[in-house]
Amino acid sequence: MTGNENLMQFTGATRYVLDDELARIVNISMALEMPLLLKGEPGTGKTMLAHAIAESLGMPLIVLNVKSSMKLVEALYQYDTLTRLNDSRFGDSSRDVSNIEEYIRMGKIGQAFTADTRTVLLIDEIDKADTDFQDDMLDVLDQMEFDIIEIDKTVRAKHRPVIIITSNAKKDLSDPFLGRCNFHHIAFPDPEMMRRIVHVHFPSIDGDLMKQSVTAFYRLRDLDAVEKRPATRELINWIRALQTDPDFKPKQLAKGEVPYLGVLFKKSQDYSQAQNVVNRRRLF
Amino acid sequence: MFVDFFYKLKEVGIPVSPTSFLTLHKAFDRGLVGSLNDFYTAARSILIKSERYFDTFDQVFAHYFEGAELPDYDELALDEMARVMLEEWLKDPQTAAQLLGVDEKMLNQMSPEELIEYFKERLKDQTERHDGGGRWIGTGGFSPVGHSGYHPDGMRVGGISRNKSAVKVAMDRRYKDYSRTGPLTQAHIGEALKRLRNMIPTGPKDMVNIDETIYRTMKNGGEIEIIFDRSLKDRLKVVLAIDNGGWSMDPYIPVVQTLFDYARAQFKELKTYFFHNTVYDVLWEDPARYRKPQKVDDFTRFDPETRFILVGDASMAPYELMATDGSIHVEERSGLPSIERLKFIATLFPHAVWLNPVMSPHWRYTRTITIIGDIFPMFELSLDGLEKAIAHLMAK
Numbered sequence: 001m002t003g004n005e006n007l008m009q010f011t012g013a014t015r016y017v018l019d020d021e022l023a024r025i026v027n028i029s030m031a032l033e034m035p036l037l038l039k040g041e042p043g044t045g046k047t048m049l050a051h052a053i054a055e056s057l058g059m060p061l062i063v064l065n066v067k068s069s070m071k072l073v074e075a076l077y078q079y080d081t082l083t084r085l086n087d088s089r090f091g092d093s094s095r096d097v098s099n100i101e102e103y104i105r106m107g108k109i110g111q112a113f114t115a116d117t118r119t120v121l122l123i124d125e126i127d128k129a130d131t132d133f134q135d136d137m138l139d140v141l142d143q144m145e146f147d148i149i150e151i152d153k154t155v156r157a158k159h160r161p162v163i164i165i166t167s168n169a170k171k172d173l174s175d176p177f178l179g180r181c182n183f184h185h186i187a188f189p190d191p192e193m194m195r196r197i198v199h200v201h202f203p204s205i206d207g208d209l210m211k212q213s214v215t216a217f218y219r220l221r222d223l224d225a226v227e228k229r230p231a232t233r234e235l236i237n238w239i240r241a242l243q244t245d246p247d248f249k250p251k252q253l254a255k256g257e258v259p260y261l262g263v264l265f266k267k268s269q270d271y272s273q274a275q276n277v278v279n280r281r282r283l284f
Numbered sequence: 285m286f287v288d289f290f291y292k293l294k295e296v297g298i299p300v301s302p303t304s305f306l307t308l309h310k311a312f313d314r315g316l317v318g319s320l321n322d323f324y325t326a327a328r329s330i331l332i333k334s335e336r337y338f339d340t341f342d343q344v345f346a347h348y349f350e351g352a353e354l355p356d357y358d359e360l361a362l363d364e365m366a367r368v369m370l371e372e373w374l375k376d377p378q379t380a381a382q383l384l385g386v387d388e389k390m391l392n393q394m395s396p397e398e399l400i401e402y403f404k405e406r407l408k409d410q411t412e413r414h415d416g417g418g419r420w421i422g423t424g425g426f427s428p429v430g431h432s433g434y435h436p437d438g439m440r441v442g443g444i445s446r447n448k449s450a451v452k453v454a455m456d457r458r459y460k461d462y463s464r465t466g467p468l469t470q471a472h473i474g475e476a477l478k479r480l481r482n483m484i485p486t487g488p489k490d491m492v493n494i495d496e497t498i499y500r501t502m503k504n505g506g507e508i509e510i511i512f513d514r515s516l517k518d519r520l521k522v523v524l525a526i527d528n529g530g531w532s533m534d535p536y537i538p539v540v541q542t543l544f545d546y547a548r549a550q551f552k553e554l555k556t557y558f559f560h561n562t563v564y565d566v567l568w569e570d571p572a573r574y575r576k577p578q579k580v581d582d583f584t585r586f587d588p589e590t591r592f593i594l595v596g597d598a599s600m601a602p603y604e605l606m607a608t609d610g611s612i613h614v615e616e617r618s619g620l621p622s623i624e625r626l627k628f629i630a631t632l633f634p635h636a637v638w639l640n641p642v643m644s645p646h647w648r649y650t651r652t653i654t655i656i657g658d659i660f661p662m663f664e665l666s667l668d669g670l671e672k673a674i675a676h677l678m679a680k
Contacts, residue, residue, distance in 0.1 A: 034330075
């Protein structure tokens with residue numbers, strides 16, 4: 001690590017509203033070279049944060065979308081046997097069939113290690129994978145190297161990537177895993193923060209629309225017995241929908257009409273529950 | 285530096301590891317911490333690994349750096365002791381009452397809250413003065429909660445329960461506040477459903493996955509490797525039996541019902557029954573427990589693979605469970621004690637659990653909870669408990 005990397009400070013990005021606390025946590029994790037584990041409700045901007053860091057620091061972003069059936073080796077590298085078999089049968093490529101190295105493809109973690117510049121590595125939804133995957137992966141990220149067994153070669157990271165890990169808390173993460181990460185829970189933004197977030201996404205938004213929609217949104221969020229509460233992402237989409245409707249007036253919201261409820265509530269039971277409340281005007 | 289702080293965190297029950305404490309010092313060394321604000325964020329993100337402890341961390345932090353008062357844990361311990369004492373005493377007024385040297389008429393007139401206060405005072409007396417047992421010996425044979433059919437404060441009428449009585453319920457409110465895994469509420473529905481979604485059956489691995497087999501065989505360089513998938517299985521049948529008698533269960537009934545209603549689509553069949561305190565000859569399909577009885581004997585015709593879930597606080601007078609005519613409702617009296625009925629259900633349905641809104645640390649103070657816990661695997665009606673219960677239901 002070179003010294004000047006500590007000077008790189010994350011201060012925010014064009015499409016992301018950052019609170020001070022989160023900025024400090026990101027900077028500390030970068031300086032300590034520890035992965036940052038982010039938890040929080042879906043739609044609170046966990047994934048967006050990694051995009052924002054990459055944008056703000058001018059680093060390329062590499063995203064590893066974790067899948068439940070994923071093996072660690074897939075994230076590191078892939079030995080493309082099919083192409084090799086093909087090449088050996090037809091021999092019409094420029095690759096040397098006897099050289100296995102030519103058939104090794106880097107996975108996302110491998111790409112982050114071998115990149116020429118420092119990168120931001122986003123490991124998205126780590127909780128989908130099983131515990132073995134998580135623990136093994138942290139070993140790799142701790143040591144910043146892995147072996148390619150097929151060619152008996154060790155890949156070392158040229159630059160230690162900035163690692164952001166997100167979790168939706170579907171499953172609990174293991175203790176050793178947590179021990180090696182810094183942790184932050186992104187709380188759901190308060191209305192004040194939410195207005196800033198909306199403003200970043202819609203710089204020219206009508207003041208009345210902003211006020212009414214955010215108020216209505218927070219009331220809808222407070223409904224009881226809802227499986228999936230609408231989050232920031234839903235609000236942004238909802239405002240977008242409201243804006244494109246030429247017949248819509250912000251005043252309607254104040255009167256208790258809530259159009260496009262389906263943008264906010266994605267589960268059918270939630271939707272009918274919300275519809276019920278809105279129809280009965282109990283909301284306002 | 286800040287070793288006290290670290291130990292304070294440990295003391296209040298946050299799992300903090302020495303390694304992370306060292307990491308925090310690494311942050312100091314690198315000059316990353318320049319202000320109290322920095323310290324706060326650094327310490328929290330490095331030491332605390334779950335949002336469940338954020339609140340506690342904040343309290344300790346405020347206490348350590350700004351001199352704020354920490355909640356008095358001794359006081360809570362005292363509450364707990366007073367509660368245990370009361371329960372012991374209520375269970376067996378005859379013997380236990382001999383331990384109290386006070387005017388029984390005075391106690392009889394106290395409200396549950398006053399009683400708790402009274403017991404705490406006595407406990408404090410005892411810890412401070414080490415009087416020995418002398419002050420605690422006294423008369424016998426009275427109970428402030430009306431074990432003979434009447435409670436002075438009218439919190440429960442009918443004189444059914446000597447144990448899960450007004451006093452205990454009044455205390456329920458107290459321990460809710462410091463329990464980290466509190467009982468389920470409507471706000472938890474989303475989280476709880478995630479757990480319920482695990483209730484999907486898995487068949488044996490006996491179907492050949494052709495695509496995967498071809499791929500694996502290729503990878504093996506032609507050596508045939510056959511990959512098996514799990515065969516599809518029919519969806520589960522679920523029977524949900526809810527104790528809806530008595531107001532102590534009231535807050536939990538809608539939560540449990542909403543929860544299973546939402547998940548209904550993933551089950552082949554979901555049947556809901558009601559009972560009061562425990563199961564006798566029949567369960568009821570209507571919440572009023574009046575119109576539509578379902579004979580327990582008829583459960584023999586149900587698929588034994590049905591997942592049988594009982595929800596109740598399992599707190600009642602022991603005779604309701606053990607005596608042949610234990611039911612508090614005359615029309616329910618039959619020749620068999622309830623405990624035999626429960627055992628019968630447990631043998632019919634190997635996949636059965638009991639969910640209890642009473643949190644597990646308090647189970648051992650109620651005799652009937654322990655007894656029922658021996659018949660059905662019992663879990664808390666909390667997110668953690670639900671998760672364990674589902675895991676148990678889905679185990680082979």
